[in-house]
Amino acid sequence: MPLKPPVFNPPFNILRASHVVLGVSDLAASRAFYVDCLGMLVTEATKDTLYLRGIEERNHHSIVLRETGESLCYALGYNVAEEEDLDRAAKWFAARGLSAKMVERPHQGRTLLARDARGMPLELYATMWRDMSAIRKYGLHRGARIQRIDHLNCFTDDVQSSFEFYNDLGFRLTEYTDTEDVPPQFWAVWMQRKGNVHDIAFTNGAGPRLHHVGMWTATSLDILHICDVMAAMGYVQNMERGPGRHGISNAFFLYTRDPDGHRVEMFTSDYLTVDHDNEPVRWTLRDPQRQTFWGHPAPKSWFEEGTVFEGCPVRPPVLEAQPIVAR
């Protein structure tokens, strides 16, 4: 677990995790879940694609659902600072022998499709078509009153490799789990660009796979309310874990599964991490309050299931350590 120093001047400037593109089997069922129940806003709906955003987001989309019939993740989306960053990124990926292709994407213009070191599909863009935020249109706030996308959380077959890749790109480590082996090894890492606990996180497991997309709400009462709404609207089986509190990141969370099994976390209450001398918080794998500061143990599915990335083979994990699983 060599902790590498943070990179404050990365080769190109990723600002934050901005969106995720998921394949679904039935757009109407997805819309019922994300819009009618969770309360996300529809920016645009085409015959085969639904573009969703949270109430504070001006971006055209933070969740894109494509009716492909395959329960895959097609891309993890990141916003870069300016157009030139796309060119710098293209060169950087190419120099490392990684796939990188510039395309045009609706609503986000010139977009770099690339693969990270483990093969996860990324799409980078500089400018997205922007709309009015609905943050002050309180009459439209429904369900969980999701404000915005916060982070992407993935299984990786090699946490150290994933850590180093994103560390090189300027993602800064905020919290991590240590196996307590000799020498110590990363079990999981939380890394940020935008100044809170994470834009992306990696946990050891069969991967790469998407564990969940994390959506931010303003308060824990919004999360309690969506529990009530989900239970009332027939989605009680889609509530996989929580509500509860993680030790890690101090998150108050609810994990849900959408109709295709994609995992959506609603979460709140992490903290600011912009100082350059911010020390990562270390947790040990055996610390029970790491995963569950309080609340019921996570079910087996939460540890084992995830969304496969399009075109990216799943490999067994490097480490064999095991966290505390629900009985």
Next chain:
Amino acid sequence: MPLKPPVFNPPFNILRASHVVLGVSDLAASRAFYVDCLGMLVTEATKDTLYLRGIEERNHHSIVLRETGESLCYALGYNVAEEEDLDRAAKWFAARGLSAKMVERPHQGRTLLARDARGMPLELYATMWRDMSAIRKYGLHRGARIQRIDHLNCFTDDVQSSFEFYNDLGFRLTEYTDTEDVPPQFWAVWMQRKGNVHDIAFTNGAGPRLHHVGMWTATSLDILHICDVMAAMGYVQNMERGPGRHGISNAFFLYTRDPDGHRVEMFTSDYLTVDHDNEPVRWTLRDPQRQTFWGHPAPKSWFEEGTVFEGCPVRPPVLEAQPIVAR
């Protein structure tokens, strides 16, 4: 201000304040306010009447809006324990020389229309047509998520007279304001039947007039949310006072005016008063935390305006004392 002992075995058994009947000029405008904005549920809408209820209420209605073109209050509604109480009540009113007439009312069957000692119109019934409560239908909760009617608050020209009338009917004094005159006199009284701070309250003023109908919400966050929703939906001028905290009753409150000027309070956080040895809380008129434990002073309109009762002349108040009014 002779404090009379509570009457634990009243001549007939009123259970609680149950509804109010208001005249409006435009049912569509009223519906926009009460339903689209505040989030009340519509049990029934006829050509000229809208029957509304809160999310926990099984009763057919707690607010009845009749498009009469006159901004009047037609009745304060009370639920009695059983049919026989209506007969007992009819006799009791008659014996006192007060108006009392038995009629049939839609959804509430045999109903006694009566006048109290000051002339306020009452309607008493024993059994209302009941529906499923929406308390667990969380997908339908909107706006202030109003749970139920809580109380009726009136100006009276003679607080002592109103106090004695309702005290005789078993309403118990929970809090009161004393003018500090010699001898002391009531400025205002809060009286209950259902076990919290009030079913009805009276304040000295030109009256009788309805000051407000008080609707109960589960939490103060519901009241903050409706502030946001009202401001976002163009009802900022309808927010008359609050949010704030009264010393009296510990209520967290927001006072709004509906499109016809009827005052609707959303309130929460009072307390249980069922013990027979519960001592009334005394406040003095000069205590600034009586009206406003914190928050801005009430505007002049809040002290002066109210809804006139149908068929009930407004008289100047007996007392001339003045509470603390907003600068």
Next chain:
Amino acid sequence: MPLKPPVFNPPFNILRASHVVLGVSDLAASRAFYVDCLGMLVTEATKDTLYLRGIEERNHHSIVLRETGESLCYALGYNVAEEEDLDRAAKWFAARGLSAKMVERPHQGRTLLARDARGMPLELYATMWRDMSAIRKYGLHRGARIQRIDHLNCFTDDVQSSFEFYNDLGFRLTEYTDTEDVPPQFWAVWMQRKGNVHDIAFTNGAGPRLHHVGMWTATSLDILHICDVMAAMGYVQNMERGPGRHGISNAFFLYTRDPDGHRVEMFTSDYLTVDHDNEPVRWTLRDPQRQTFWGHPAPKSWFEEGTVFEGCPVRPPVLEAQPIVAR
């Protein structure tokens, strides 16, 4: 499961469940739990007894902890309307051949010690020494900001017998669980005097035993906060179940175990039941949303463990049906 009609004119007038008397082994440990963590107020502490109350309570105590070295429940306390009710009660118990003895109790004066039909120890009093409520002393509110005792929940070996006993005393059925046998039988009953869902509840099981004392908080955020506080102060093992939502009573709950294993529920969000035509809500034992509208299944301990009553043998339950238990 013969549903008996409610008794609106009971032989004596119990107003509400008012307190519970529990035996503990170490008052300092109990104080750390109830006062330093949960935030209850101490009215009085003697060498061997701790008298606690919630922030809205004027009563001297709602939880009495006696350092007897035995983890027993010594009494379920009820408030009656007036002194004469104690005499009426004494006669009524005697006429039924049930134990009943008048004693003096500190802070509550003349007190009737009695046993109910299943042998559970009761203590009835008319007037308790009263202090100022701390409801407006917000600087003293800590932990769960518990406002008041709400209810007592017990295992009984014979639900039908317990139901009938309390029904005769004017407790009204608000919700119940039906085994769906032919003929149907009660699995559990919720019964009230004070106008919300319950003052006492009974569930089929080895009994009589106290399942829990239910303490009311104003909002669900208070309950979330106490989860955080308990986890931070080393009480995570004392969090037995929740937070979650029951279908029954719409309660948002957290079940905790005190240092002696007594179960304390913090709960909020039930509803008003004062109407005499209020129909009991029926649930079937197989309905998964009965126990858990959402949230993790209850652990085995929650179904099996309880506090034994002093001097009251525990008998196996009459029914053998089984609710849905956590895997």
Next chain:
Amino acid sequence: MPLKPPVFNPPFNILRASHVVLGVSDLAASRAFYVDCLGMLVTEATKDTLYLRGIEERNHHSIVLRETGESLCYALGYNVAEEEDLDRAAKWFAARGLSAKMVERPHQGRTLLARDARGMPLELYATMWRDMSAIRKYGLHRGARIQRIDHLNCFTDDVQSSFEFYNDLGFRLTEYTDTEDVPPQFWAVWMQRKGNVHDIAFTNGAGPRLHHVGMWTATSLDILHICDVMAAMGYVQNMERGPGRHGISNAFFLYTRDPDGHRVEMFTSDYLTVDHDNEPVRWTLRDPQRQTFWGHPAPKSWFEEGTVFEGCPVRPPVLEAQPIVAR
């Protein structure tokens, strides 16, 4: 009101507003206010200085109170990325003919004392002595549960000048108020470094003066609770404005005055602004929902009073336009 383009590569890297240094007349009175009432944590108390921080802060201090007997602001503190930024900053200030002196400060090491274009005293440092965050020590959370400093808000005699100075330093404009003159002029600007709505804001007025320090809380319920606590603890006169909602920044706010008249805002619910194509939100001075999305109008004191900066003369404002003031 020439809107200048944002500067993404500033001459040195300020990360965020980190602290404020205030003079007080009685440290005991200040401690009662900030610690016993608001609930801030004491990192260190010397004979004449009190160092305070919020519950998520690892920094040694975000509010420093010095018992100087003068109600002044001695410095606005900013965190820079690394030690070299201090040297770059020293040169940059010197090159502009602005005061800049490197000193040692307890707990923050090498510190650059400087003056901005209007004469406001700044102190910049790279590394502060860090302690454990109390974010998970929930048993210590009290009062408003203030999490961290968020921003500094100042009157300036020349908004355009202040805007340009901070724009040059990489502060990005997120919202602004326009006088609607021809040509348009800035009335007020909100500018950020850390990715939410502001680290510093300027409003036209007699200045420079500190209008308030803004402290962030997780939820609006924390702000309601501190209203109750302040009123209960005798600080009702210290509640100057609110609670209410600004249109600007979507902030839910409460403005308080400390015992020396320094203004402390508790606020929550703004939004993320890290995207480089984030467009500033424009408000007009006449828009009533700019200042008060809902809530009572601000009192005169809120528009007129502020804390003078040490060694910095107050000048009349350049503009004469007037916002909407409370009647």
